[in-house]
Amino acid sequence: MTAAQDRRWEELLRNITDMLPAGPVCVVVDGAGEQNLIVAERLAAAVHATGRACTRLFGTTPSTWSPESSADAVVVAHGPHWRAHPPRGHWDVVIWLRTPPAGNGRKSAKADADIVIDLHDPTWPVIRHSTARLGDRTRWYLTESRAFFATRAASWDTKFGDDLPAYAAAITEAGLPRDGVVVDVGCGTGRALPALRHAVGPRGGVIAVDLTPEMLAQVRSHGRAEYAALALADARHLPLADASVDAVFAAGLLTHLPDTDAGLHELARITRPGGLLVLFHPSGRAALAARHGRTLSPDEPLAEAPLRRSMHQTGWRLTGYDDPEHRFLAIAARR
Incomplete structure (x- = not known):
């Protein structure tokens, strides 16, 4: 070895x-x-x-x-x-x-x-x-x-690159504020960054955060660093000031965090009142569970009732929830 x-x-x-x-x-x-x-x-x-x-x-x-x-x-x-x-x-x-x-x-x-x-x-x-x-x-x-994603970074887009249109559609539907500042937390290889830049426009700001250096290296190698400022950081301790962003985009993030509520608290900390939180995955929960050989539980963090409770307890108000087979999309507003 x-x-x-x-x-x-x-x-x-x-x-x-x-x-x-x-x-x-x-x-x-x-x-x-x-x-x-x-x-x-x-x-x-x-x-x-x-x-x-x-x-x-x-x-x-x-x-x-x-x-x-x-x-x-x-x-x-x-x-x-x-x-x-x-x-x-x-x-x-x-x-x-x-x-x-x-x-x-x-x-x-x-x-x-x-x-x-x-x-x-x-x-x-x-x-x-x-x-x-x-x-x-x-x-x-x-x-x-970090170990899990480090060895998968180079092949990530080869395996999942065909879902870029789904990212763009979800970001368009979310209605991010033009000229606002949006942060992609857990950005991976940066698949959402072109759509996020398009949503906020040239006068807006896009920040891409990931825990894994190898993922950020892929952002650069795919030419997506031009759309955002990159930051190596833990989603639980973001290097951003309180109430400093207008929106947070997070694809597949919460299920990887050890504490869902603590993660939502941190995302709320950096978001201005009235700002948006967009939780996304290019597969619905049931399809994703089937892919991994497990069945869904009604008390899972991203099930609608538990997520609504967690949002309420952490400073958010869930305003949209959609979980068909082809995607997961939940939108919340900062209270």
């Missing part, structure tokens, strides 16, 4: 060991076929490196090990055989390795996972989920989000 890939593994394992509860902990790594053995071995080594005792369980006969034999250790097992026979009646931490659909096929097995790791590229693992009882997601959000 390259030095960068080694650092990625070290960073991920450090984030996982930081999440493990104090005291004796039983951990099982499942999914991704033989990769679960490799991940379990690396995790055990990382636990040892922190100074905690660690016991590795091997084989497929759980009866050969007794939890009393490692009462003070972190116990790490791997594979579906151990997953099906938890010590002490349960696993304290279940880690699920997510691979392409053809790679595991056990979609239900990840439902009760405490940590989900994207292992589409075995040299570049990324944490995509952790349960609330393992602590605040903000502890790993920054490093893991």
